[in-house]
Amino acid sequence: MQQAASRPLMRKPKRNRTEFWMLLPSIVVLAAISIFPFFFMVYASFMDYSLDMDRPRFAGFGNWADTLTDTAFWQSWGRTLVYAGGGLLAQLVLGCAIALLLYHIPRFRNLFSTLFMLPLFVAPIVTGLLWRFLLDPTYGLYHWVLNTFGLDIQVLGDPSYAMFAVIMMDVWEWTPLITIIVLAGLQTVPEEPLEAADVDGANSWQKIRYILLPMVRRMIVVALLVRSMDILRYVDTIVITTEGGPADATKTIGYYLMQVAFRFQDIGGAASVGLTMLLASILMGRFFIKVLRSEEA
Amino acid sequence: MQHRQKLLHAVLYALMTLSLLWALVPILHMILSSMKTQVNMFEMPPRLFFTPTFDVYEEMFFGRGDFPQFLRNSLVVSVVTTALCLLLGVMGGFGLARGNFRWEKDVSFWVISTRMAPIPAVILPLYLIFSKLNLIGTTTGLVLAYTTFNLPFALWMMSTFFKDVPADLEEAAMIDGCSKFRAFWRVVVPAAAPGIVATAVLCLMFSWNDYLFASIFTGRGTQTVPIAASLLVSQSGIKWGQAMATGTVIIMPMLICGLLVRKYMVRGLSMGAVK
Numbered sequence: 001m002q003q004a005a006s007r008p009l010m011r012k013p014k015r016n017r018t019e020f021w022m023l024l025p026s027i028v029v030l031a032a033i034s035i036f037p038f039f040f041m042v043y044a045s046f047m048d049y050s051l052d053m054d055r056p057r058f059a060g061f062g063n064w065a066d067t068l069t070d071t072a073f074w075q076s077w078g079r080t081l082v083y084a085g086g087g088l089l090a091q092l093v094l095g096c097a098i099a100l101l102l103y104h105i106p107r108f109r110n111l112f113s114t115l116f117m118l119p120l121f122v123a124p125i126v127t128g129l130l131w132r133f134l135l136d137p138t139y140g141l142y143h144w145v146l147n148t149f150g151l152d153i154q155v156l157g158d159p160s161y162a163m164f165a166v167i168m169m170d171v172w173e174w175t176p177l178i179t180i181i182v183l184a185g186l187q188t189v190p191e192e193p194l195e196a197a198d199v200d201g202a203n204s205w206q207k208i209r210y211i212l213l214p215m216v217r218r219m220i221v222v223a224l225l226v227r228s229m230d231i232l233r234y235v236d237t238i239v240i241t242t243e244g245g246p247a248d249a250t251k252t253i254g255y256y257l258m259q260v261a262f263r264f265q266d267i268g269g270a271a272s273v274g275l276t277m278l279l280a281s282i283l284m285g286r287f288f289i290k291v292l293r294s295e296e297a
Numbered sequence: 298m299q300h301r302q303k304l305l306h307a308v309l310y311a312l313m314t315l316s317l318l319w320a321l322v323p324i325l326h327m328i329l330s331s332m333k334t335q336v337n338m339f340e341m342p343p344r345l346f347f348t349p350t351f352d353v354y355e356e357m358f359f360g361r362g363d364f365p366q367f368l369r370n371s372l373v374v375s376v377v378t379t380a381l382c383l384l385l386g387v388m389g390g391f392g393l394a395r396g397n398f399r400w401e402k403d404v405s406f407w408v409i410s411t412r413m414a415p416i417p418a419v420i421l422p423l424y425l426i427f428s429k430l431n432l433i434g435t436t437t438g439l440v441l442a443y444t445t446f447n448l449p450f451a452l453w454m455m456s457t458f459f460k461d462v463p464a465d466l467e468e469a470a471m472i473d474g475c476s477k478f479r480a481f482w483r484v485v486v487p488a489a490a491p492g493i494v495a496t497a498v499l500c501l502m503f504s505w506n507d508y509l510f511a512s513i514f515t516g517r518g519t520q521t522v523p524i525a526a527s528l529l530v531s532q533s534g535i536k537w538g539q540a541m542a543t544g545t546v547i548i549m550p551m552l553i554c555g556l557l558v559r560k561y562m563v564r565g566l567s568m569g570a571v572k
Contacts, residue, residue: 018477018481019391020396020398021392022389023389023393023398023404025388025389026452027404029385030407030408030411033444033445033448034407034411034445036426037422037423041422044425098313101309102313114556115320115321116317117555117559117562118320118321118324119320120555121502121548121551123547125523125526125547126523129526129540130323130324130544131323133327133330133535133540133541134323134326139338139339141322141326141341172319172320176320177566180562180566184563184571233416235417236508239508254417255417258417258509261421261424267425271421271422274417274421274422275418277417277418278414281418286406289409
């Protein structure tokens with residue numbers, strides 16, 4: 001180890017030289033398309049920069065001050081919290097419930113879980129378009145269903161329901177992700193503690209509460225982390241259904257960023273918004289790695 | 298007791314049916330609507346039995362529109378990106394799995410945060426760089442953009458698959474006189490083949506399904522199918538028949554691919570955390 005510390009790149013130089021050269025091309029490409037753009041964005045956040053401008057001017061902390069004092073920025077983050085929080089909570093509860101359901105049914109488990117995971121493969125843009133069709137006030141199937149129950153609402157056109165609707169779309173598409181991850185965990189739970197619980201006269205609910213759920217805790221955390229990073233990644237469904245509206249009701253931070261950059265053409269400002277988003281996802285990524293490492297050890 | 302068990306199962310199956318309806322009705326409604334006439338399509342309650350018509354599809358594929366070109370663009374971009382990321386990712390993933398480098402932790406962390414970076418925050422700097430390099434509106438630009446999330450994904454996934462291949466395997470081959478690279482190619486790669494296929498399918502799916510990158514980085518002639526879907530939405534209304542048919546064309550290949558690698562889906566979607 002003493003000797004290794006003095007080598008700058010590798011711990012066991014002789015054994016690992018080939019591996020190093022095999023990894024290098026990926027590192028170089030990834031650096032070019034991720035690290036370089038990142039620093040470019042940091043640079044842009046300190047410049048007065050717009051799309052039609054040839055030479056950006058230095059702006060100091062101007063963009064940052066503008067962004068951080070803009071109520072629209074904080075409101076967008078607030079909506080993102082509602083969108084992510086509401087969506088994740090619903091997915092978590094439904095996802096675990098359906099995983100437990102699949103775990104407990106004696107037959108057709110594979111068939112049902114396969115059918116249930118189909119929404120995962122639908123492109124988010126198609127999810128948006130499809131749900132827009134389902135909720136359409138004139139032609140929509142789900143609008144018709146709501147109508148027969150006496151609820152005549154234009155779900156996507158009403159500021160008080162639009163957020164709920166875009167959350168439902170995310171829940172529809174991604175609940176299966178939580179379900180299949182948790183189900184995979186449940187299927188590895190050993191028989192013995194369950195049999196022991198049977199002997200002690202525990203009922204199904206007690207077995208779920210005190211044996212099954214604690215044993216799949218790691219899976220649940222993993223699923224939640226993957227989902228929370230992804231919920232920040234995509235804005236496709238919002239772009240195609242509500243365009244952030246009505247009355248900004250569904251303008252999440254990602255949509256806000258796209259608007260500042262490509263509609264208002266304020267690149268410097270958008271760069272500072274983008275960096276706050278990156279910061280959030282990096283913090284979650286850190287946490288993800290930590291969870292993986294801690295459970296491995 | 299017997300009786301209660303039966304009742305419980307009946308409740309479970311009823312709840313399961315409800316969950317399946319919730320998941321599948323939208324997809325079925327889309328596919329069925331795409332095969333209905335304009336009149337039948339908007340009937341409520343929807344008609345389950347009808348004479349299917351493929352007029353919309355015929356118009357899309359053989360009409361005057363650009364749909365075949367959109368489809369071709371999608372295919373080219375997805376396949377090229379997947380091939381590129383897999384080539385780099387398979388080699389690099391092995392390096393990451395076996396390398397034992399000093400900064401391995403930092404590389405892993407960097408790889409995963411690149412994969413998970415919010416798309417709007419990635420688009421912005423790439424847009425500036427691509428416009429300087431005249432890559433906006435080109436297939437190359439879009440391939441590079443997709444590489445930003447598919448390369449880290451391939452690297453990460455392949456490293457988890459290679460970690461499952463015992464190191465004894467390549468060491469045995471090396472004792473027999475293979476170089477490390479040859480041992481990797483001849484012994485390790487075949488052992489990890491299912492993982493490679495699964496990773497490839499997921500890379501293909503992530504590229505095929507993307508809308509946001511394509512909406513910024515493509516122009517006339519390089520637009521992909523998700524763009525074709527979004528173009529059907531306009532101020533004057535939405536062409537629902539075409540929209541549902543386009544949606545069906547977008548999801549069908551992915552449903553088939555997804556089901557083919559179903560066994561590895563959990564692993565891929567949990568970034569290798571769940572095996």
